[in-house]
Amino acid sequence: MPTQELTFRDKPINLNERGGRKWVYAKKPSGKWWKRRTIVAWLLLGFWVAVPFIRINGNPLILLDIANRKFIIFGAIFWAQDTFILALLMLSFVLFIVLFTVTYGRLWCGWTCPQTIFLEMVFRRIEYLIEGDYRERHQLDNSPWTTKKIFKKTLKHGIFILISVAMTNVFLMWFIGSERWLQLITEPISQHLGGFGIMLLISAVFYWIYSFFREQICTMVCPYGRMQGVLLDSKSIMVAYDYVRGEPRGGRGSGDCTDCKQCISVCPTGIDIRNGTQLECINCTACIDQCNKIMKVIGKPQGLIRYTSEAAIKGGHSSVWNARNRAYTVVLFIIFAFFVFTLVSRPEIETTILRTPGLIYQEQxxxxxxxxxxxxxxxxxxxxxxxxxxxSHKGKIQMAGNSMVIKDQDKFESTFLVYIPKPEITSDKTEIEFGIFSNDKLLEKYTTTFVGP
Structure with missing residues (x-):
């Protein structure tokens, strides 16, 4: 840890001494890591918008139809009967998150979390464009209400409201599908007042979060930052300050840190990365780019702040790929492979055969x-x-109806009679087995009971 004396911080960084909100004015970041994050963010935003319109064999790529208990994941449909598979996938996903965090820290938060992407890559960019960088925004917020200020604030918040409404509608398509959404928006609002009200309420929540609450989602609401205190250890990869190389600061010795505080100026949560691992740090890499610029100006090697681990800093290693991280990465790939295998290896049909309740056997x-x-x-x-x-037995099946043809992603329900010769029924409950065939290919077996005298 840094050799400077530190004061124990007993409150979130974005609260003042009286417990009030301390607004974070983050400087607009730039650099190679910012460009990489921008590319990833726009790819994910494009995927998010395109998903409801992408079709695989006529079905959406992803559909979370909770009302009808129908879930489509990458073209594979999961019904209520697939609860076990969904639970298994959820458990593997939770295990994936734990191992991923232990190995790669908060890489998710800085690169792929929707909160980070929308705030940093959409809303803040619009704010930079209309109100300027952090100094201009700070001056504007603290200046009297003039025509210029009213115009900028009205324009910014008007765009924020439109984006919030658009976000709500895209998320809605993930749950009802693009066809149903197109139908809803072409029908009179009077026919869907309840749904329209819910849409406005969710849009208002989005607007409030990205206009006012902002980074407090990460620092005060999201549990993931607190989870890292349990999951991270000295070998976890994270954005960290190399205190061995940087201390003492400010040119008072051999330390490379100039104490310019530029790393703080670009931090979207307002922390000082030099104080070590903090729950507010989302590993967004903005401080890496800013510090590298300063190192280049003063002629020092870049990487004073970088992706590394506590063990690598303390041991003077440049590589963070130790044996444990390699092993955990292999396990992560195995879990992901299991996830994919589960999706593609589901049975072609799901059969349920139950005796009709309230009826006993009949004798011929x-x-x-x-x-x-x-x-x-x-x-x-x-x-x-x-x-x-x-x-399992000699006998005859008499189906109600002549055809057992099921359309794709559809259900078949019917009633049938099973006739079994008397000599083969030796007890009041006999286990029998059915086979479901398609073009003489056995698809599934199902075992149930046959009631006799």
Missing amino acids: DSTYSNVYNIKIVNKTHEEMPLELRLL
């Missing part, structure tokens, strides 16, 4: 019969002709 001359209800879900993108066969 040489057979006993039971009535069953059957439901089959087609999880493929093809129409499937199906046939139900009795595998």
Whole structure:
């Protein structure tokens, strides 16, 4: 840690001594890391907007239809019957987050978190364009209300409101689909007053977050920053200040840090990265670019602030790729491969066969019969002709209706009778097995009970 004496910080960085809001005026960042983050952000924004319109075999790329319990993930449809698979994927996702944070720190926060992308790459950029950099914005906010100030504030907040409404509508398409959304916006508002009111409320929340609450989402609301205090260790990769090389500061010795505080000026949460790991740090790399500029001016090597680990700084290593980080990265790839495998290896159909409740067996001359209800879900993108066969016993199946053809991503429900010869039924409950075939190919087996005398 730095050799300078530090004061214990017992409150969030964006609160003043009286507990009031201390507005953060971040300087507009620039540099190679900022350019890289910009490219990643615009790719993710493009993906976010395009997802509802991308089709795979006629289905959206991603659809989270909670009302109908239908989820489409990369073209694969998950129904309520797939709860086990979804739970398994969720558990693997949680494990992925834990291992990812232990290995790569808060890389997610700085590069791919929606809060960071929208605030830094959309709303702040508009603010820079209209109101100027941090000095101009600070002067404008503290100046009297003039025609110029009213115009700039009205223009900025008007654009913020439009973007918030657009964000709400794009998110809505993720849950109802682009076709349903297009239908809604072409119908009179009077037919959807409740939904319209919810849309305005969510838009107002977005507007409030990105216009006023801002970085407090990261510093006071989001639990991920607090999780890092438990998950990070000395070998985790993070944006960090090389105190071994930088101290003592301000040219009072051999330290490279000039104490110019430029790293603080660009920080979107207003922290001093030189004070070590802090929950407010989102690893956005703005301080890396700013410090590298100063190092270039004074003729010192770049990388005083860089992606590194506490163990690498303390041990004087330039590489952060230790054996543990390599091993965890391999595990992350295995978890991701499992996620993909689970998506592509689901059964083609999901079958449920249950005895019709309230009915007992019926006796014929040489057979006993039971009535069953059957439901089959087609999880493929093809129409499937199906046939139900009795595998475990001799007998006959009589289906209600003549056809068992299921359209792609559709359901089939019916009732059928099973006739089994009397000599084969030796107890009041006999286990029987059915096979579901398509073009003589066995797709699934299902076991249930047959009730006899």
